[in-house]
Amino acid sequence: MSAFIVKRLAKALFTIWFVLTLVFLLTRLTGDPTTWLLPDDASATVRAELRVSLGLDRPIVEQYTDYVSALFTGDMGKSYHYLRPVGELFAERAGPTLTLAAISFALAILFGVPIGIIAAVNRNSLLDRFTMGISIAGYTIPSFVFGILMIFLFSLQLRLLPSGGMSTPLHYIMPLLTLTVDSVANIARLTRSSMLDVLRQEYLDSARAKGAGERVVIYKHALRNALIPVVTVIGLHLGTMIGGTVVVETVFAFPGIGSLLVTAAQYRDFPVIQYGVMIVATTVILVNLLVDLSYGLLDPRIRDNF
Amino acid sequence: MRIKSYSIPTFILVLIISFLLIVVLSILAPVFFPIDLGATKLTARLLPPSFMEGGKAEFFLGTDNLGRDFMIRLFYGTRNSLFIAFAGLVISAVLGTLLGVLTGLYKGLLDSIVSFLVDVKLSIPSLIISIVCASVFGSSKLIMILIIGLTGYPSFTRLARGQTIQLKEANFMESSRALGASKLRIVFEHVLSNISSPMIVHATMKISSFILLESSLSFLGLGIQPPDVSLGLMVSAGRDYLISSWWLSIIPSVVIVLIVVQVSMIGDWLRDQMDPKLKNS
């Protein structure tokens, strides 16, 4: 088991390193940032000064070591666009995004998993059809369309909710709904299909044959096994959800990390992008590492394969 | 066991026909409406659709904030969105299938590298990868197609690899090898034909997610750039006029949803036809 943990950990760290290096190389490939940061008629001295102030005058290896060591010191350099330390920008905006993501993630699991189970147990019932209909709508309607429709309805027509910003709890309602609908739909659908797979298994018949009541069969025997794939799906879903916050924050003019990244991409603000990708990749990889490990705990067969 | 039926249900037929209609109309848009997308007519700004109060018969769906015919822009936008999604699909399907078949047939270094890259790709959301690529390489149709192709291939690789490994067990593969058939011949004669149906089903299911990715990127301002047009960009541009001219945002939104629903339902149906075992899951 400990070999399993070590192997997974090493792989996760290697993946993070690989992503960081790739992003570093990509952003250095595109040439001299001063060509788009300064007006065309800027003098050579001005360009050189900017290069020095952005740390671009140093050898590329030195820049790379600085970049990697910044992972530990937190000093990620200065944003090209905001001309402020990148760490500061992220610190300001991390709170709202984390609040949004954490609440939405919790809601998605809290609603998605039970809905999936109930739909599977009462398969083909009206409830099943209804929830699956909603969930199909959830994944076919892109979140920016859903967000626009909500703004149109709740902010402009009914005048109930603010359409952008984040100063009051009311500002969180629509972004949360938009972000969560998608996740609930996704998690419910996958829980349902995983539960259906398990309910078809023969060992449940043997549990029934032993005289276990249907309730015991479903909640004791089936659920545990159905949850294994669900846990993985939830782990993988985190990535999708982070992508979702980017869109949702842009739709609702919500000043979080997602909208920061979009602005950074529009202005080719590489220090911000590097740091953002690092945060996203590290979070997703670490969460999936935890998922893998818990998977190993739930299902001994997995870890024996290593 | 469900017996395969080759008759297509009316409902699916309607979906397929209506989707093809959209595809054909958008492909032919430049033939029907040969216009300059950048040309503006500021005297006819923000006209409502002709069936609404204040609309003009000349502009069926009204005009946008720069006085351009909204319906024509909608056709061009659909055309761009579909073109990018399909071109990206071709790249990701070809690349993914190729890598999947190769790594399925031959274990070793290539397999390790490819499965590592697939893992890397799966640990970073497609949208984030797209944002990085758009910021580094800029945004153009070609870049978007490449982005979709490169973020979309891993699921094809996984599927093709799994299918190929299953297929390797089949005796006809072994007997071809025993006959001295070259690797290339085995791939073309046996592997590709046998894995084609699941790959086609998967491709159909993937189109909708590619359309979503394209429209999300354009919506964020990282995809198609004005004066060119795409559905996501139209939704985004219409956002500022939601109070006065809601249709500018809502109509392209509805078109996106319509296309995605059509494609997903056709894909679901196709999957059920090809593999009855997967039904209801």
Next chain:
Amino acid sequence: MDNNNVIVEVNNAKKYFPVNKGMLGQRTVGTVKAVDNVSFKIYKGETLGLIGESGCGKSTLSRLLMGLMDVTDGQILFKGQRVGTKASKDFRRQTQMIFQDPYSSLDPRMSIRRIIEEPLRIHSKLNAKQKLEIVLPLLEKVSIPESALSKHPHEFSGGQRQRIGIARALVTEPEFIICDEPVSALDMSVQAQILNLFKKMQHEFNLTYLFISHDMSVVRHVSDRVMVMYLGKVVELASKNKFFNRTLHPYSIALMDAIPVSEPNAVKVRTPLEGDLPSPINPPAGCPFQTRCPHVSQACRVRMPPLREVEPDHFVACHLFGEEGIQ
């Protein structure tokens, strides 16, 4: 049988598979000796029946003979030429294989015509008409109508598929065919027809067969000589009559006892196999059959008995039959 007629010669062939464990598969914890020091010859025009339970190394041996993998040690010769993964095109043409499962041995996506012509596509540059001139008479010989050419495998029964498989194997005019349990997936009534077809084709094309089966009665029906394998080793090798009249190795006897008797009242003393097949990873020293053998002695636990000729054309590897012959 004189040595000039040898078509296949196997000399001390070994095929070991390492069993790896550990994080990166870097620790070798054992070896599976799938084929362990096997020597025998196959003569032109004969049928050598190979018997053994699943996991005894039959399939590995047949893959070695087909040149689908290389031996770990020893050598395999086909008409004096070394056989391996780098074998010549000529070798590939002269040896063919027919498989057990008629459902996975024909590519479901190909028409029967494409399936049967595949070897010709690989080995010749004939045009469509020339290929058809080769295929049609063969189809007739295996009793498949010409109309089958445009159909696909799923439209045929198991027996018909096996006939198609035979036609496909014959299309390159091979001399040696490995039949890997070719009838065990078929109904009893169909089995007999197919076995007779094998014999007819052998007679007509002067074929040499290695006929693999776990079914004694099938082997008895088709073979000229019989070879028994247990855990990668040949334990008995004899002409058919000698083998069935006087089965010597305790393992072969146990296999014979497993054959159902046709008359229900016949009295038969059975010594069924007890115990399980030992793990093929690091099998016990000495004779591999010691864990299940009713006559196990001290010598069996120490030393693997060599394959000895205990009477003319009858070889056995067992300590019960020492150098002095049969006691």
